[in-house]
Structures are given as C-alpha cells and as structure tokens.
Amino acid sequence: MEKQTKRFIGVDSVPRTNIARQRRQPWLESILAVLIVFGAWLYGFLNTRSPIEPLITNVLPGTQRVEADGEIFTAYNKDNQLLGYAAAADATGYGGPIFLLVGVDLQGEIAGVQVIEQRETPGFYSLLSDRQFIQGFLGQNADQPFVLGQDVDSISGATLSAGAVAQAIHNAAQKIKTGALESTAPAIRFGLPEIALLAMFAGSLTIPRLKNRRSRNILYWGLLLTSIVIIGFMLNQPLTLANFASFLAGYWPTWQDHLYWFLMLVGVVGLAILQGRNIYCYSICPFGAVQECFGQLSAATPYLPRGIYRQLRWVPRWLAVLALALGLAFRQPGAASFEPFGTLFSFSAGFFPWMLLVFVLFASLIILRPFCYYLCPVGAILDFILFIRNQVKKIWKTKQNAPAE
C-alpha cells in the first residue's frame, strides 16, 4: 500500500510539473526569439539612411550648389552653370538591395555612379566588383533600358546582383528623364526557373500519395537530382535565411522580374501552413539533396540520440535567431546567410565557409543530413512556422469543441 502510494505520488505529482514545464518551454523560447527579432527589426528601422544631397558632388564633380526637387537633384558649378542631374534609386538583388546614386550630364550620358549602400550577399557582390560591372555603365546614354544580356553583359554566377545594379541605374535615370517618382514596371519574367520550381512543388506533394514504394523512390530521387542541377548549380537560388531576412526587412524585389523569389518563399511557407509539413527540406532543398547523395555513398543513417538530440536541436534555432536579428538590425539580409549553399553551388567563398562545407560534407558520409538536423536555419524557421501553425490549430479546435455556455 505504501509502495503504491509512493508510486502514485511519483507518477502523478513530479511528472505533471515536468510536463507543464515541457509544454511551457517552447512557448517561452518562441516568445523570446520573436522579441529578439522584433527588437533587431526596430533597431534597423530607426537607423535612417544618410542624406543624399552632400553626395551629389561625388557623381558630378565640380558641383558647388545643389537644388533638390523631390528625388531629383540639379547640380551647378561655382559659376552657377548647370552641370547635370542626379537621382538615387535601389533595386533588390539576391540577398538585399543595392542603393545607387547616378549622375547624368547635360548630354544625357551617365557621368558617375556611387554605391550609397548595398546589402547584397558579399560573395555575389564581390563578383560585380571583380569584373568591373558598374564601370561599364559610365558614358552610356541614360535613356537605355539596360536590359541584362542585351544592353549590358550579364555576370555569370551573380545574375540577380547584376540585374539589380542595372535596374537601379535604369530607375535613377528614369527619375531624371521623366521627373516621375515611380519607375516603369519591368516586364513579367516567367521561364525555366519558375516552371521547375512549380513542378517540384507538385512532385513533392505527390510523393506521399503514391502507394507504390518504388514509384515513391523514383520520384523522390528524381526531385533531389533535379534540385541539385536546377536550383543548385544552374540557378544557385535555394531558399536561404537571406530570403526570410529580406522579406522581414521589407526588401521585396519587383514581382514582375523576380517571380521565382516570391514563388519560393510564399510557396514553401504557404504549403507548410496548408499541409502541416515541411516539404522543402525533404525533397526540394538542393543542399539537403547533396547530403543525401553523400549519405548514400556510405549507407549513412540519421543519428538522433535521445536527450542529446533535443539539446542540440536548439543550436540551429538560436543560430537562426542570431543571424536573423543581425541581418535585420544592420539591414544586411545577405550577410546573415551563413549556409554553405552558395559555397558549393558557385564555388566562391572565403576560407571559413569552405571549411564549414568540408565539415558538413565529410560528416554526411557518417550520418545522414547532418546540416539539416543540426545547423540549418531554414529548417529551424520552417519548424517555428509549423509550431505556431499547429498551436493555433489546436487552440482553434479546443474552442470549437468547447461546450456552449
């Protein structure tokens, strides 16, 4: 009897507090994470850009006096003679916006360009600097549309960044030419990247509906290999932390020529909310696919030891919070992206990203998808979205099932 009472106390009282704590903990940590990210967002928001006017002399040398008319600046020399016009504009590349000041002389040619701010992914932006991309615009007629591949040469491996620079210069030139504050909308671009992505979404949704195991495997591996080739090596545009940071910072590219960006972000998050599961990491992420291929070479299996796994799962979550907070506070979404995706698919990075990549790929031979389970910030963010989705659904269901008073 005494034993029974002890067992009763042991079963009923102690675990109940543990269970309550276990239930409360994810909520407390989620609230803390949201507060940190929001605080960082606010800090970044309050840090305003530097005024443009003093910079006009940099793009139109000899400027002594500047007259501002909305977003257009008219420059005069010391003899009060008209020198030219200047305007600033931005466009969003892969990891963030590129904000440029453009000076146009009286002949209508681009006389100078200053990069006021750029929040592009460092690896991509350095490709533009290395190839002297901006210098190619100098002396050109500002009236041109600057279409990549037609009016200006593209930069392979940094197409979106090059496109953003061309778009920003065009936008600034348009402001000067028409005096309009809004630039003309670019043409809608819908091609192979968008079609491939939509097909991959459809394929991922089909996998669990297939009853035949062999068909499931064929489709799964087909998706993984397509992802490596198209999303990885051809486009180098997997979903990264930079996408989420850009979205939260309000750095949204024009939808007409960045449909892929919107499809990827809205598609993955939307399907997670609708389906209640993360389809991206499983079958669309090209880096996950590469790890899966490495794992196949040595028949690696997931290694998720009880206790330790729960403890280590917080590493990617807090790394994601930290990187997101830094990206938002300094308004540099591109720099927040620490994943080794770009290193692998564009073969360009510094020493430490290469080291991280080697570490991850080597570990992939021993355990399956080590980056996905223990480091990936995208997986952590999608887990968080699913957690909120499931909790809201649970509360909604409880309310629905509650007896009417």
Add this chain to the structure above:
Amino acid sequence: MENQTKRSSGIGSTRALQIYVYVTAILVLIILYSSFQRTDSGTLSDEIYLRQNTVEMSGN
C-alpha cells in the same frame, strides 16, 4: 561486457556528435562575424565610379 562496450561506444559517438555540432556552430559564428564586419560600412563612400573625362567636362 558486450553491453558495456556498446554503451561506451554510444557515449563516445554522442560526445563526438556534440563536439562536431559545437565546432561547426563556432565556425558559423566566425562566418557571421566576418560577413558583418565586411559589409558593416553603411555608406560606402569609396565606391565611386566616374567617367574618365568627367573632371575635364566640369571645367574644374
């Protein structure tokens, strides 16, 4: 004895996993630090591109 060996190898592999995750996390922190240090310049005033004959045209 066999159980003991299995348990110790299990402890060894979880320890190895812990070390691996913490080392890669430190690498990530270094990457983040160097990324933000490289671009944390706000206004990049040194990035000015001018057409070569602009100075002569301005008459200065």
